[in-house]
Amino acid sequence: xxxxxxFWPEGAVLPRMLPLDIFHMETGGCTGCALELRSLSRxxxxxxxxxRFVSTPRQASLLLLxxxxxxEMAPVVELAWQAMxxxxxxxxxxxxxxxxxxxxxxxxxxxxxxxxxxxxxxxPGCPPxxxxxxxxxxxxxxxxxxxxxx
Amino acid sequence: xxQVADLIRRGMPANCNGRFVLDEGEWRDMVAALSHSTLxxxxxxxxxxxxxxxxxxxxRPLLASVxxxxxxxxxxxxARAGASASERIIQDMWGIxxxxxxxxxPWLDQGQWPVTWPLRDRSPPAPAAPEGVEFTDxxxxxRAGGTVLGYGPAEGDFNxxxxxxxxxxxxxxxxxxxxxxxxxxxxxxxxxxATVAQATQMVARIDATATVAHQQAFAGAxxxxxxxxxxxxxxADLFVGELGRIVTHLDTLTVAAExxxxxxxxxxxxxxxxxxxxxxxxxxxSRLLFDVLPPVGGVERTLSIPAELLxxxxxxxxxxxxxxxxxxxxxxxxxxxxxxxxxxxxxWGIAGCVGRAGGVESDLRPYISRVRHGWPDGYHAMAGxxxxxxxxxxxxxxTAVEMLSxxxxxxxxxxxxxxxxxxxxxxxxxxxxxxxxxxxxxxVEKGRVAAWWCGDPSLLLFQALPQVLSGAVYxxxxxxxxxLGLSAAAADL
Numbered sequence: 001x002x003x004x005x006x007f008w009p010e011g012a013v014l015p016r017m018l019p020l021d022i023f024h025m026e027t028g029g030c031t032g033c034a035l036e037l038r039s040l041s042r043x044x045x046x047x048x049x050x051x052r053f054v055s056t057p058r059q060a061s062l063l064l065l066x067x068x069x070x071x072e073m074a075p076v077v078e079l080a081w082q083a084m085x086x087x088x089x090x091x092x093x094x095x096x097x098x099x100x101x102x103x104x105x106x107x108x109x110x111x112x113x114x115x116x117x118x119x120x121x122x123x124p125g126c127p128p129x130x131x132x133x134x135x136x137x138x139x140x141x142x143x144x145x146x147x148x149x150x
Numbered sequence: 151x152x153q154v155a156d157l158i159r160r161g162m163p164a165n166c167n168g169r170f171v172l173d174e175g176e177w178r179d180m181v182a183a184l185s186h187s188t189l190x191x192x193x194x195x196x197x198x199x200x201x202x203x204x205x206x207x208x209x210r211p212l213l214a215s216v217x218x219x220x221x222x223x224x225x226x227x228x229a230r231a232g233a234s235a236s237e238r239i240i241q242d243m244w245g246i247x248x249x250x251x252x253x254x255x256p257w258l259d260q261g262q263w264p265v266t267w268p269l270r271d272r273s274p275p276a277p278a279a280p281e282g283v284e285f286t287d288x289x290x291x292x293r294a295g296g297t298v299l300g301y302g303p304a305e306g307d308f309n310x311x312x313x314x315x316x317x318x319x320x321x322x323x324x325x326x327x328x329x330x331x332x333x334x335x336x337x338x339x340x341x342x343x344a345t346v347a348q349a350t351q352m353v354a355r356i357d358a359t360a361t362v363a364h365q366q367a368f369a370g371a372x373x374x375x376x377x378x379x380x381x382x383x384x385x386a387d388l389f390v391g392e393l394g395r396i397v398t399h400l401d402t403l404t405v406a407a408e409x410x411x412x413x414x415x416x417x418x419x420x421x422x423x424x425x426x427x428x429x430x431x432x433x434x435x436s437r438l439l440f441d442v443l444p445p446v447g448g449v450e451r452t453l454s455i456p457a458e459l460l461x462x463x464x465x466x467x468x469x470x471x472x473x474x475x476x477x478x479x480x481x482x483x484x485x486x487x488x489x490x491x492x493x494x495x496x497x498w499g500i501a502g503c504v505g506r507a508g509g510v511e512s513d514l515r516p517y518i519s520r521v522r523h524g525w526p527d528g529y530h531a532m533a534g535x536x537x538x539x540x541x542x543x544x545x546x547x548x549t550a551v552e553m554l555s556x557x558x559x560x561x562x563x564x565x566x567x568x569x570x571x572x573x574x575x576x577x578x579x580x581x582x583x584x585x586x587x588x589x590x591x592x593x594v595e596k597g598r599v600a601a602w603w604c605g606d607p608s609l610l611l612f613q614a615l616p617q618v619l620s621g622a623v624y625x626x627x628x629x630x631x632x633x634l635g636l637s638a639a640a641a642d643l
Contacts, residue, residue: 023304023306024306024307024308025304025306025311026308026309026310026311026333027311028310028311028332028333028334028335028639029310029335029355029639030354030355030356030357030358030361030639031308031309031310031357031358031359031637031639032355032358032361032438032440034308034309034310034358035308035358035359035401035438036437036438037308038308038401038405039420039423039424039427041308042404042408042416042420046417053306054306055305055306055307056306057304057306060306068335070332070333070334070335071262071263071264072260072262072311072331072332072334073303073311073332073333074262075262076303076304076311076332077304080304101355102351102352102355103335103340103355106335106336106339106340107263107264107265107268107273107336107339108263108268108334108335108336109335109336126355126440127358127437127438129431129437
């Protein structure tokens with residue numbers, strides 16, 4: 001407590017490492033990528049990581065999509081995106097989310113969101129392993145969370 | 151039961167083993183006889199020209215087909231409630247109407263698709279999409295008042311999307327309305343015209359939690375087309391199937407433990423899941439067991455998993471059993487929640503792991519697998535609640551681990567190699583998946599898929615949700631859904 005006077009408002013402002021809150025949506029695939037994300041989320045919880053999956057888009061700063069985007073899910077994704085506060089980012093994980101994968105555009109599928117929207121983090125794989133997803137998330141954060149949108 | 155089966159056999163035999171084509175009168179007689187019979191209906195679908203109904207006569211599939219006349223056929227849902235969703239799907243996909251059906255509201259098509267009846271050769275364009283979703287509450291719910299809460303399609307979890315509208319006049323759920331179609335990818339349309347190799351790749355990605363079952367059932371249908379005895383599996387096939395079942399069951403148990411905040415159970419179960427997925431990657435090249443059927447000209451792989459992992463699994467299962475049944479453990483916490491009794495299972499035609507937990511006697515594995523030492527004894531659960539379902543899954547993990555150590559994996563997979571050399575024919579295959587029986591029916595013409603149908607237990611489970619969730623508190627909904635092993639991806643296709 002004795003050193004508090006070194007900091008703001010009297011002293012220097014320390015940079016604050018913000019936690020990364022991710023809202024995940026499965027938008028129409030086989031749920032393989034979602035299963036791998038579930039494994040990752042368990043590891044993150046056990047490791048007390050500051051990367052965490054949240055249950056509402058209102059708390060999230062990153063919208064992470066897996067699966068090819070179905071026609072029915074498109075308005076749901078839009079609603080979730082609009083519900084996210086402040087600066088928000090979009091990530092697409094897995095081949096289906098990138099370019100549709102095996103579920104190319106059809107009457108019920110619009111295709112991968114990676115080819116339709118400005119995406120900050122793109123990770124291919126069918127499905128990418130939890131280690132690959134975590135590695136991609138950490139690398140992307142190290143690069144200064146570039147590609148800010150909205 | 152015999153009477154209905156005899157009525158079906160009076161029809162004209164088709165080129166698929168066990169399929170008979172009935173005329174309109176014979177179909178009507180069959181529907182009338184069904185209401186006095188217990189013959190289980192396992193699936194209902196259409197190929198545009200005919201409507202096919204799949205029944206199970208003891209351990210053999212029996213198919214009845216009727217030609218579609220003026221875009222109609224006589225509905226089965228008055229006699230078999232489980233046919234309702236299938237009839238609505240046929241209406242959505244083909245515009246073929248089920249006369250006298252118990253429900254006619256769309257099941258998959260919620261008005262967002264650009265076309266109507268997409269599987270028709272010339273699909274008419276659809277009217278403009280509705281701006282919002284409208285639900286109609288029944289009179290009891292309106293009178294009771296209270297709160298209406300939604301569940302899905304985006305909960306931030308790791309499941310395929312679907313929506314439930316839950317009416318809670320008080321603390322407990324009274325009304326459940328489901329809205330499906332969010333995970334519909336148009337697989338039937340994609341399969342038409344695909345080569346067998348392309349179709350095999352797509353089948354593996356229907357549902358990641360039951361990918362092995364879907365691949366093996368599809369391979370069974372291919373084998374039937376090739377004239378092989380459908381439904382018989384070798385040791386290597388059984389090994390892969392049981393490995394997939396163990397991983398899915400353990401993952402389900404971990405999710406349930408997390409939802410019940412039982413970290414002592416969740417932690418070792420999650421570690422076992424991860425160890426198994428890593429072993430699957432080493433042995434099969436895929437953590438989730440995608441594409442386990444060997445490709446044409448592919449390299450033969452050693453299918454055994456390390457002996458030390460088997461020992462770890464066996465010890466882990468014993469530890470999980472102790473933790474599951476300990477005082478204030480998961481079994482005690484989950485008791486009495488989300489009951490799916492034998493009556494509900496019989497009403498909807500639910501079989502498999504979920505049905506067995508309610509006391510229904512149905513397991514296809516002993517009939518389609520040649521196990522040298524006989525199939526292990528079943529687990530006798532009658533309660534049908536979350537605890538029974540989870541307990542049964544844990545028991546199945548234990549027996550599957552024991553089985554893995556007795557199988558001879560030196561032999562190669564007996565599943566037919568997916569190639570493009572299939573001529574023309576029709577076949578049906580079935581495998582007991584982690585949640586229940588998975589069926590694939592296939593018609594191949596000149597090496598390409600002409601018609602295809604997939605039956606997954608999730609479709610029946612979604613229909614039973616109003617009864618299962620009635621009386622539950624809102625906080626229990628994720629736990630009940632997890633214990634059922636629901637997959638909207640497999641139900642919507």
